Amino acid sequence: MRSKIVAGNWKMNKTLKESKELVKALKKSIKGFTLDNTRVIIAPTYVNLQKVSKSTKKSAIEVAAQNMHQADSGAFTGEISAAMLKSVGVKVVILGHSERREYFGETDALLAQKVDQALKNKLEVIFCFGEVLEDRKNENHFKVVESQIKNALFHLNADAWPQLVLAYEPVWAIGTGETASPEQAQEMHAFIRNLVAEKYNNDVAENVSILYGGSVKPANAKEIFSKKDVDGGLIGGAALNADDFTALIKAI
Numbered sequence: 001m002r003s004k005i006v007a008g009n010w011k012m013n014k015t016l017k018e019s020k021e022l023v024k025a026l027k028k029s030i031k032g033f034t035l036d037n038t039r040v041i042i043a044p045t046y047v048n049l050q051k052v053s054k055s056t057k058k059s060a061i062e063v064a065a066q067n068m069h070q071a072d073s074g075a076f077t078g079e080i081s082a083a084m085l086k087s088v089g090v091k092v093v094i095l096g097h098s099e100r101r102e103y104f105g106e107t108d109a110l111l112a113q114k115v116d117q118a119l120k121n122k123l124e125v126i127f128c129f130g131e132v133l134e135d136r137k138n139e140n141h142f143k144v145v146e147s148q149i150k151n152a153l154f155h156l157n158a159d160a161w162p163q164l165v166l167a168y169e170p171v172w173a174i175g176t177g178e179t180a181s182p183e184q185a186q187e188m189h190a191f192i193r194n195l196v197a198e199k200y201n202n203d204v205a206e207n208v209s210i211l212y213g214g215s216v217k218p219a220n221a222k223e224i225f226s227k228k229d230v231d232g233g234l235i236g237g238a239a240l241n242a243d244d245f246t247a248l249i250k251a252i
């Protein structure tokens with residue numbers, strides 16, 4: 001059975017002190033919860049990964065990195081390798097976030113390499129994709145999402161898929177306060193699951209968690225998460241506040 005997941009992407013927010021405070025508050029607030037088949041993941045910045053990973057070790061909170069380089073090691077100033085992430089206790093990495101695609105020129109071809117590198121190093125991947133507003137307006141959103149998934153993931157064998165989580169994040173809904181309606185999210189998630197079933201089989205498709213991301217807040221989470229093919233959320237803004245993030249975990 002696929003897991004439900006609430007994952008917080010902290011982006012370029014929180015100093016070390018602030019990260020520690022947020023983790024402390026989160027640990028406290030989820031202590032009494034039964035997290036039945038639900039995973040809670042947080043993705044702090046690189047410099048705070050080690051501390052956060054250490055301080056969450058005995059809790060139900062898992063730690064992810066926000067990005068990773070595709071090479072093993074070498075002259076890539078400013079970059080971080082899979083082995084480095086693993087060495088500080090990280091087991092999950094977010095790849096393909098729209099901000100990486102837009103501001104750092106990450107293409108589907110590059111992301112295919114990053115995915116391979118992560119899987120080779122036994123890191124689980126939360127793979128993000130989604131259309132921009134223009135694609136949605138032109139009704140190209142299914143085509144765009146299909147090509148993002150095909151180009152970066154469909155070279156993989158079926159046995160790699162248990163190491164993947166998909167995150168559909170319509171770019172027009174990220175950080176804008178605008179969310180896809182629960183029906184729009186469900187429609188796209190069902191389309192994605194069907195794509196995976198057609199390429200692989202029903203088993204692979206039914207077992208992959210597909211998260212929705214884009215302005216998920218305590219006020220709208222319950223309705224979005226209640227949809228059949230929505231297995232949780234990748235959260236930006238609302239993950240920066242312990243009360244909001246806790247409310248999202250409760251909503252799942």
Ligand code: PGA
Nearest residue numbers: 174175214215235236237
């Ligand atoms: P948001 O970000 O929740 O602030 O819209 C989502 C994301 O970028 O993953």
